Amino acid sequence: MTHSLLQHRPFQAFWLSRVFTAASFQILAVATAWQMYSITGSALDLGLVGLLEFVPRVLFILQIGQVADRYDRRLVTTITKALQSLAALLLCVLTLQGMLTREILFALAFVLGTVRAFEIPTMQALLPNVVPAALLPRAIVASASAMQCATIVAPALGGLLFAVGPVQTYALSCGLMLIACGLMLVLPKPPCGERPTVRGLDNLLAGFRYIRERRDIFGAISLDLFAVLFGGATALLPIFASEILHAGPWGLGLLRSAPAVGAITMSVVLAYFPIQRAVGKKMFLAVGVFGMATMLFGVSRSLWLSLLALAILGAADMVSMMVRGALVQLDTPDPMRGRVSAVNGLFIGASNQLGEFESGLTAHYFGAPAAVVLGGACTMLVAGIWIRCFPGLWHREGLRCESAAESAELPQPAHQAQPVNV
Incomplete structure (x- = not known):
């Protein structure tokens, strides 16, 4: 975060809420993944968890x-975090009673996939209401870094705590999410601008139309969709830790x-x-590095080399995420941000959760190392196809190439002569 962001109190609360939310989720993910693999020993079941987390994004996209x-985006995110804390508490109770x-x-x-399907796009749409427009590009990076800060410590902490007992792990996850709830309530209420009214399917599909009509935004989020869909290896990490790296x-x-x-x-x-310059080329280069690092992780049999490959993978993904996030937020007017972020969230969910299912299915038939190497190669192939x-x-040179007037236009249904209230 820059000096200006550090002095911005609402963003401080937003950032800390992101840290505690991500920490809670990562601890929960480590515990549930290990328990699932301990119960079933199936790579396919690990993939099915990702599929079940993704399905709500499709069912409830509109x-x-x-x-x-x-x-009120602040209250929506607070409610979703409260529901996640209840889920962690339920896991704690069921584990304590031996009923999991x-x-x-x-x-x-x-259930968690449904809650997060509402939470993530709302948080993305809330950020421009928290900071001034001039700070938004840096705020996007800083906001993403909040999740990464938590992810550095939380999974390792979750793994250590799980060795003591899963009950303590789930209890910690619940407590951290409750802290995140409290921080969200500290934020000032977002401005009460014009709110959309539901007037049929055209209004509900406005986010799809907006992205479809902007080639650069559509290209960026679809590139991320297919690159991570094939290259994601997160679902298979319990297999690598248990059977390949013996960690x-x-x-x-x-x-x-x-x-x-x-x-x-x-x-x-x-x-x-x-x-600030050549943002398109740098994004594609980052995706290529992401694919190569994925392949390196797939062939590694050393814990330290695997950690290095995953670190390179994460650095490359941050570059791609920053460019994609800035394109979506800077070129989208505030009344549309929720629906556009929901579509963007669908693409992200497909790349992450559906990617986990793809990885689990491929590993079920070809083995985990082969699945990861094949996925990395497909990521690099996708990057080459998307360039063409x-x-x-x-x-593309800069993050914003459209005029303010053009970017503020809202997509309208072709059959309507008068603007709709969106």
């Missing part, structure tokens, strides 16, 4: 954007932390030396 645009099963873990994965739950925590080490290092660099399909994005 409602997610409407909620983020029509209601494969089916219950699947059900809670769907146990603590090693699993280190593996989950490693990408965040690279990401937070890159976020510090980007905060002081932001990308989106030459404008490849040659």
